[in-house]
Amino acid sequence: MDTSIQIFDTTLRDGTQGEKVAFSAEDKLRIAQQLDAFGIDYIEGGWPGSNPRDMEFFELASEATFNHAKIVAFGSTCRAGSAPEDDRNLNLLVEADTPAVAIFGKSWLLHVEKALQISAEENLGIIRDSIRFLKEHGKEVIYDAEHFFDGYKANPEYTLATIEAAASAGADTIALCDTNGGTLPHEVAEIVMDVQEKIDTPIGIHAHNDCELGVANAIVAVQNGCVHVQGTVNGYGERCGNTNLCSLIPNLQLKQDFRCIPDENMEQLTALSRFVSEVANLNPDIRQPYVGRSAFAHKGGIHVSAVMKNEETYEHIRPHAVGNQRRVLVSDLSGKSNINYKAEQLGLELDQYGEHAKEIVQKLKQLENKGYQFEAAEGSFELLVKKMTGDWEEFFTLEGFRIIVEKNVSGSCRTEASLRLKVNDQLEHCAAEGNGPVHALDKALRKALHKFYPEINDMHLNDYKVRVLNEKDGTGADVRVLIDSAEHGKSWGTVGVSHNIIDASWQALTDSFSYYLARQQKEVHQKEAI
Known part of the structure; x- marks a missing residue:
C-alpha cells in the first residue's frame, strides 16, 4: 500500500488571513524556502488577483530555486457569465507562472443559489470550464471544494455532482473543504468513504479548527483514503485557524504508517515552527504539542524522577525526534530529582556538595511561597545554587x-x-x-x-515583565519582576520579588549581570585550560 501523503502548506495564503498574521513578499519567500528544505510538497503563495504583495511574491519565487516543493497560486473559478479566457482571475493565475494552481468553487447549493445567485447547473459548468482552461495552459490543478462537508450534509447528490464535474474536467486533486470548521471526525470519516467510492481522482482534506478538530479531522480523512492534506505551520489561519501541520505531520508519520516528509527532516520541525513565529512577529505558543516549549516540560517531582529513569514514563515520543528538548521546571512542586536534573543541565555537580540538594529544595519552596518563580528564571536559579553551595564570589556589592x-x-x-x-x-x-x-x-x-567588566556592552535586556502577586492589596501588593537578557543569541531569565517594584527590579537586574559575568568568567577559564 502506498502510504505517502502530499502535504500542501497554505501558511502564506490561508495562514495570513489569521488575526495579527502578516508577511511581506520577502517574508513569504524566506518561509517558502524553509518549507521547501523541510520537505513540503506544495506551497500556496497567495492570490495573485487580490493584492500586489502576492504578485510580488510570485515574481520573487520565479527567480528562486526550490528543490522539492511546487509553488502554488490560488484563485477562484471564473465569474458567472464570463468565459474563462476573459476572466481576469484565471488569467492572473496563468501569469503567476507557477507549476500548480489551486482554485475553489462552490459545493454547497445554499451558496450557489444565495451567494452567487446562479442555477445549480450553471455552477457545474463554471467548475468544468475553469479547470479545463487551466489544464489547457499546462497547470497542475488542485480543486478546493469549498464548504464541501456542509454542502454534503444538506444535499449529498448535488455536492457530489460538483466534484464529479471537477474530476471530469481533469482536476489532478480534489480537496474536500470543511470551510466553517464545524464537522466532527465521525462525519468526516463517513463522507470521505462515500466520496472514495464515487470518485477516482485523488482526494484531499482542507480543515479548519473552529471546533479544535482540524488535526483530528485531517487524520481520519487520511485514514479513510485522503492522500493530500492542506494546513498551516502553527495552525495559523482565519478565525480559529487551520489544520496545524506541526501536529499533523508527526501524528501521521511518527504514530502511523504514513510518510509526509523525509524522515531525516523531522528533527527540523520545532525550528520550522519557531522560525515562522519569528517572521510573523508572534510569540510561540509554549503549550503547542510537539514543538511548544512546554511540550516536554516536567514540573512534578514524581514525574521528573520517573523520566530520569525511563523517558517513556511521561513522554509519548523522544523530544529530539521533532527537534525539541526536555525541560525540568523548578518550582514549589519540585523534589530532589528536579534539582539534580536542572543542575545537571546547567553543568553544576551537586554530588560534591552532599546534602546541599535537600537544602536547595527547601529554599526554593520557601522562595516560591513568597512569589519567586524559577521556571522562567534559570539564571537566578543557578546563582541561588552556587551561593548555597559556597561556589560563588560576588562581582560587585551594593552600597546604596x-x-x-x-x-x-x-x-x-x-x-x-x-x-x-x-x-x-x-x-x-x-x-x-x-x-x-x-x-x-x-x-x-x-x-x-x-x-572593570567591559564585556557587559555585549549583553542587553530582551524583555521586562511585572506581575502583581496579591491583587487584593492594591498598590501595596507584592510584585514579581522577570527579566530576560541576551548576548549573541544566548538568553537567560532572572527574577526578583518585593512589595517595592524598584527593589524587585534591582534583584532581577543584578542577577542578570551577575549570571552573565559568571558565565563569561567560566568560558575564559575553559579556554585557559585548553
Whole structure:
C-alpha cells in the first residue's frame, strides 16, 4: 500500500488571513524556502488577483530555486457569465507562472443559489470550464471544494455532482473543504468513504479548527483514503485557524504508517515552527504539542524522577525526534530529582556538595511561597545554587542607590538614578538618566561596572515583565519582576520579588549581570585550560 501523503502548506495564503498574521513578499519567500528544505510538497503563495504583495511574491519565487516543493497560486473559478479566457482571475493565475494552481468553487447549493445567485447547473459548468482552461495552459490543478462537508450534509447528490464535474474536467486533486470548521471526525470519516467510492481522482482534506478538530479531522480523512492534506505551520489561519501541520505531520508519520516528509527532516520541525513565529512577529505558543516549549516540560517531582529513569514514563515520543528538548521546571512542586536534573543541565555537580540538594529544595519552596518563580528564571536559579553551595564570589556589592523622578507642568518626566557600588574593593559612584527608574538603574549600573567588566556592552535586556502577586492589596501588593537578557543569541531569565517594584527590579537586574559575568568568567577559564 502506498502510504505517502502530499502535504500542501497554505501558511502564506490561508495562514495570513489569521488575526495579527502578516508577511511581506520577502517574508513569504524566506518561509517558502524553509518549507521547501523541510520537505513540503506544495506551497500556496497567495492570490495573485487580490493584492500586489502576492504578485510580488510570485515574481520573487520565479527567480528562486526550490528543490522539492511546487509553488502554488490560488484563485477562484471564473465569474458567472464570463468565459474563462476573459476572466481576469484565471488569467492572473496563468501569469503567476507557477507549476500548480489551486482554485475553489462552490459545493454547497445554499451558496450557489444565495451567494452567487446562479442555477445549480450553471455552477457545474463554471467548475468544468475553469479547470479545463487551466489544464489547457499546462497547470497542475488542485480543486478546493469549498464548504464541501456542509454542502454534503444538506444535499449529498448535488455536492457530489460538483466534484464529479471537477474530476471530469481533469482536476489532478480534489480537496474536500470543511470551510466553517464545524464537522466532527465521525462525519468526516463517513463522507470521505462515500466520496472514495464515487470518485477516482485523488482526494484531499482542507480543515479548519473552529471546533479544535482540524488535526483530528485531517487524520481520519487520511485514514479513510485522503492522500493530500492542506494546513498551516502553527495552525495559523482565519478565525480559529487551520489544520496545524506541526501536529499533523508527526501524528501521521511518527504514530502511523504514513510518510509526509523525509524522515531525516523531522528533527527540523520545532525550528520550522519557531522560525515562522519569528517572521510573523508572534510569540510561540509554549503549550503547542510537539514543538511548544512546554511540550516536554516536567514540573512534578514524581514525574521528573520517573523520566530520569525511563523517558517513556511521561513522554509519548523522544523530544529530539521533532527537534525539541526536555525541560525540568523548578518550582514549589519540585523534589530532589528536579534539582539534580536542572543542575545537571546547567553543568553544576551537586554530588560534591552532599546534602546541599535537600537544602536547595527547601529554599526554593520557601522562595516560591513568597512569589519567586524559577521556571522562567534559570539564571537566578543557578546563582541561588552556587551561593548555597559556597561556589560563588560576588562581582560587585551594593552600597546604596537613590532614584529621583520629576514631572513638571509641561507633562514631561525626568528620571535619574544615583548608584554606589563596591567593585574589586573600589567604591564606584555613578548617576544616569533613563526613560524610567529601571532604565536609569540599568544605565548607572553599566557605568559603574564598565571599566572593570567591559564585556557587559555585549549583553542587553530582551524583555521586562511585572506581575502583581496579591491583587487584593492594591498598590501595596507584592510584585514579581522577570527579566530576560541576551548576548549573541544566548538568553537567560532572572527574577526578583518585593512589595517595592524598584527593589524587585534591582534583584532581577543584578542577577542578570551577575549570571552573565559568571558565565563569561567560566568560558575564559575553559579556554585557559585548553
